[in-house]
Amino acid sequence: MLDQFDARLDADFPPVDPARLIAALKPLLPPENLKTQLEALRPYETDGLAAYRSLPAVVALPETTAQVQAILRVCSELGAPVVARGAGTGLSGGALPYPGCVLLSLAKFSRILSIDRQARTARVQPGVRNLAISEAVAHLGLFYAPDPSSQIACSIGGNVAENAGGVHCLKYGLTVHNLLKLEMVTLEGEVLHLGSDAYDAPGFDLMALMTGSEGLLGVVTEITVKLTPLPDTTQVLLAAFDNVEVAAQAVAEIMAEGIVPAGLEMMDGPALRAAEDFALAGYPKDAAAILLCELDGAGPDVTEEIARVSALLSSCGATEVRQARDEDERKRFWAGRKGAFPAVGRIAPDYYCMDGTIPRRALPNVLTEITRLSEVHGLAVANVFHAGDGNLHPLILYDAAKEGDQEAAEALGGAILELCVSVGGTITGEHGVGREKINQMCVQFSAAEIDAFHALKAAFDPKGLLNPGKAIPTLARCAEFGAMHIHHGELPFAHLPRF
Amino acid sequence: MGNCRLHTSPGSEDITEALAERVRAGGPLRLEGGGTRAFYGRKVEGRALSLAAHRGVVDYDPSELVITARAGTPVSEIEALLAGENQMLAFEPPVFGAAGTLGGAVATGLSGPRRPFAGPLRDFVLGARLMNPQGEVLRFGGTVFKNVAGFDAFRLMAGSLGGFGPILEVSLRVTPRPRAERALVFETPGEAARTWVSGLMGRPLPLSGAFHDGARLHLRLSGGEAGVAASRAELGGEDEPLETWDAIRHMTHPVFEAPVLWRVSLPPTGSAEGFETTAWDWAGGQRWLTADAVDPTVWDRAGRLGGHATLFRGQAPKGEVFQPLAPGVFNLHRRVKAALDPAGIFNPGAMYEGL
Numbered sequence: 136m137l138d139q140f141d142a143r144l145d146a147d148f149p150p151v152d153p154a155r156l157i158a159a160l161k162p163l164l165p166p167e168n169l170k171t172q173l174e175a176l177r178p179y180e181t182d183g184l185a186a187y188r189s190l191p192a193v194v195a196l197p198e199t200t201a202q203v204q205a206i207l208r209v210c211s212e213l214g215a216p217v218v219a220r221g222a223g224t225g226l227s228g229g230a231l232p233y234p235g236c237v238l239l240s241l242a243k244f245s246r247i248l249s250i251d252r253q254a255r256t257a258r259v260q261p262g263v264r265n266l267a268i269s270e271a272v273a274h275l276g277l278f279y280a281p282d283p284s285s286q287i288a289c290s291i292g293g294n295v296a297e298n299a300g301g302v303h304c305l306k307y308g309l310t311v312h313n314l315l316k317l318e319m320v321t322l323e324g325e326v327l328h329l330g331s332d333a334y335d336a337p338g339f340d341l342m343a344l345m346t347g348s349e350g351l352l353g354v355v356t357e358i359t360v361k362l363t364p365l366p367d368t369t370q371v372l373l374a375a376f377d378n379v380e381v382a383a384q385a386v387a388e389i390m391a392e393g394i395v396p397a398g399l400e401m402m403d404g405p406a407l408r409a410a411e412d413f414a415l416a417g418y419p420k421d422a423a424a425i426l427l428c429e430l431d432g433a434g435p436d437v438t439e440e441i442a443r444v445s446a447l448l449s450s451c452g453a454t455e456v457r458q459a460r461d462e463d464e465r466k467r468f469w470a471g472r473k474g475a476f477p478a479v480g481r482i483a484p485d486y487y488c489m490d491g492t493i494p495r496r497a498l499p500n501v502l503t504e505i506t507r508l509s510e511v512h513g514l515a516v517a518n519v520f521h522a523g524d525g526n527l528h529p530l531i532l533y534d535a536a537k538e539g540d541q542e543a544a545e546a547l548g549g550a551i552l553e554l555c556v557s558v559g560g561t562i563t564g565e566h567g568v569g570r571e572k573i574n575q576m577c578v579q580f581s582a583a584e585i586d587a588f589h590a591l592k593a594a595f596d597p598k599g600l601l602n603p604g605k606a607i608p609t610l611a612r613c614a615e616f617g618a619m620h621i622h623h624g625e626l627p628f629a630h631l632p633r634f
Numbered sequence: 635m636g637n638c639r640l641h642t643s644p645g646s647e648d649i650t651e652a653l654a655e656r657v658r659a660g661g662p663l664r665l666e667g668g669g670t671r672a673f674y675g676r677k678v679e680g681r682a683l684s685l686a687a688h689r690g691v692v693d694y695d696p697s698e699l700v701i702t703a704r705a706g707t708p709v710s711e712i713e714a715l716l717a718g719e720n721q722m723l724a725f726e727p728p729v730f731g732a733a734g735t736l737g738g739a740v741a742t743g744l745s746g747p748r749r750p751f752a753g754p755l756r757d758f759v760l761g762a763r764l765m766n767p768q769g770e771v772l773r774f775g776g777t778v779f780k781n782v783a784g785f786d787a788f789r790l791m792a793g794s795l796g797g798f799g800p801i802l803e804v805s806l807r808v809t810p811r812p813r814a815e816r817a818l819v820f821e822t823p824g825e826a827a828r829t830w831v832s833g834l835m836g837r838p839l840p841l842s843g844a845f846h847d848g849a850r851l852h853l854r855l856s857g858g859e860a861g862v863a864a865s866r867a868e869l870g871g872e873d874e875p876l877e878t879w880d881a882i883r884h885m886t887h888p889v890f891e892a893p894v895l896w897r898v899s900l901p902p903t904g905s906a907e908g909f910e911t912t913a914w915d916w917a918g919g920q921r922w923l924t925a926d927a928v929d930p931t932v933w934d935r936a937g938r939l940g941g942h943a944t945l946f947r948g949q950a951p952k953g954e955v956f957q958p959l960a961p962g963v964f965n966l967h968r969r970v971k972a973a974l975d976p977a978g979i980f981n982p983g984a985m986y987e988g989l
């Protein structure tokens with residue numbers, strides 16, 4: 136299991152005496168903001184990837200940027216690893232504590248600092264929940280566009296760390312496209328401001344580099360986000376298909392038609408049936424796949440596009456095309472989709488959620504191959520996709536209590552991710568590499584590329600103390616993992632010594 | 635599949651090996667494309683390394699909404715190919731001549747009039763291939779929109795002025811062309827126009843351009859036929875030819891004519907004190923200040939308003955072009971540059987002295 140960090144393969148630090156660490160941190164925070172007792176540390180031992188667990192030495196909950204600076208300075212001086220954490224909803228183990236680390240929770244940075252209606256921006260602290268921003272500006276006719284499924288709970292700071300996507304990013308962009316400015320603290324405790332309230336900040340685009348860096352480069356303490364006007368009209372279509380591959384072809388046809396849907400989602404039979412049983416969304420349970428296509432914008436334009444997409448879906452072989460009659464039905468269609476993960480959680484004791492992205496044109500073949508892999512590994516897979524952008528979430532069903540099931544699920548998951556890379560895609564579209572996909576990074580990137588990532592990391596964090604063992608594998612890890620993965624008859628990282 | 639059309643262009647040539655040899659010979663190297671943007675940035679001393687011959691579209695499948703091309707491919711060639719499929723580059727990079735290349739567009743990072751509505755060039759870069767000082771080719775990002783594996787070094791290439799090495803190949807997200815487009819002109823003075831436009835931007839209107847030439851406001855609408863017609867009816871104004879927007883985009887409009895030209899980026903709805911009378915684009919976010927001589931206080935004045943200035947045309951003392959950075963941020967720039975180019979062989983000093 137990857138929650139067992141390995142000094143040889145991950146990061147090698149001389150151990151820091153927890154008593155010394157706690158003594159150095161105590162003067163910096165009120166006592167209730169420093170947790171040291173085992174029962175108080177337990178809630179922080181895992182994030183949304185609950186299979187991985189590991190304990191920090193101490194949990195620090197700063198409330199001000201000055202406190203974050205002071206904590207990071209202590210960590211830097213003592214050589215203590217630091218793992219920053221938002222709401223802990225991440226699905227790749229990005230907030231999994233490095234054993235004996237300082238777990239830096241940003242939960243108390245929970246204020247919306249200002250909203251500028253004219254400029255359509257909001258200045259927020261990293262612990263603010265994603266949905267809370269949209270709720271706070273709804274009365275101005277605005278919203279914060281990126282909407283990861285966990286938006287009710289996940290924090291904007293975590294969204295920045297992961298460059299979170301969501302159902303509507305096809306039209307409205309990822310987190311990085313909706314940011315203006317970041318305040319960050321380096322491991323040395325220096326405060327830096329990246330980005331600008333004006334368009335296109337001078338210099339290198341370090342704000343874009345920080346976004347999605349999974350807590351490896353610095354700790355974000357303030358974020359200025361862009362707000363978007365709420366569309367006047369939103370309509371959604373549900374199309375049913377009796378063949379998954381035909382549904383996948385229809386996705387390409389819609390995109391080629393020159394229409395950019397606000398959301399274009401697909402579920403296969405097992406996923407849609409689980410979702411229907413869970414949410415009573417009104418899905419046709421006998422279908423092999425359904426597509427949800429949402430269109431928004433000016434009323435007359437949406438009416439026209441709905442008609443074009445309906446006709447296209449029918450001509451592409453949909454057995455049924457239905458438009459949500461009202462806002463209530465539209466919300467139910469989406470409730471089924473947004474509840475798909477917990478719904479699948481009810482049909483199997485455990486599930487393992489994958490997150491590859493592929494070029495859309497590869498979708499039919501990749502689906503066929505996932506079915507084959509699922510049979511080979513003896514575990515069922517339910518598929519939920521952000522089809523419009525090629526982001527796949529195959530959910531592998533297994534039973535952790537069953538001998539060998541966990542390992543089989545991880546092996547099948549790894550095979551699916553490598554499949555995504557082999558068709559020109561990526562191992563993670565929005566959940567991040569974290570701890571979970573650290574080995575698959577060695578499949579997607581060459582040794583020279585991983586070297587470049589380490590050099591960038593060192594430019595921000597020369598001691599390597601920020602979120603060690605995550606996101607970017609050591610070359611030693613790749614050498615060891617590469618021994619198991621031989622592509623095209625060539626051993627990757629052949630020049631590295633084997634252990 | 636009926637809609638699947640793959641394109642590669644004639645005259646396609648891969649000169650990676652030859653470039654690697656030149657790079658391994660050491661620097662400093664002055665990276666060149668079509669030469670149309672050579673005016674932009676500080677002067678670089680070094681041997682020329684031309685990427686112009688490294689050209690050709692590598693992959694373009696319209697249903698994927700992605701095009702991958704080598705850096706030396708002319709932007710005009712890419713845009714012609716996209717137009718044939720009713721697609722476009724939504725960030726509308728200015729093109730300063732037929733020789734202007736994709737690599738030059740990405741390295742300078744300049745975006746056109748649609749920037750506040752569709753996003754900057756950086757938002758459309760999905761992946762890039764970069765040559766490191768050892769002559770090895772590094773691939774960052776890819777050809778898919780959602781991709782969070784590894785640091786997003788490909789976004790760092792946009793506006794990098796070649797400081798991280800030669801950009802060999804870029805994958806860009808492309809956009810369907812709007813079904814309808816109209817250009818309107820209004821006799822509204824600058825500051826009143828800015829206030830009006832910023833109010834409009836708080837509503838879901840199909841705006842795709844808001845430019846003020848110092849006397850008149852020009853708006854562009856892009857979207858579905860019905861939505862554009864409804865906005866046209868609501869906003870009023872006079873129709874004008876859409877070609878006006880080509881002149882704004884490619885900077886051939888008369889407002890750009892002067893011995894000295896500053897691009898002053900200010901918070902779009904904030905104070906423009908001292909810059910009120912300039913022409914502006916980007917709904918007031920980007921001002922174009924013309925002068926007969928360089929006044930170095932512009933950087934300071936733009937900075938105090940929360941913005942930044944670029945000397946687009948003209949010669950400043952010590953050849954400076956860009957807004958000075960805060961010391962901590964500048965130090966981080968030096969470390970990031972050194973991470974990918976430790977010996978400083980690629981375009982040294984193109985952005986700042988000592989970087």
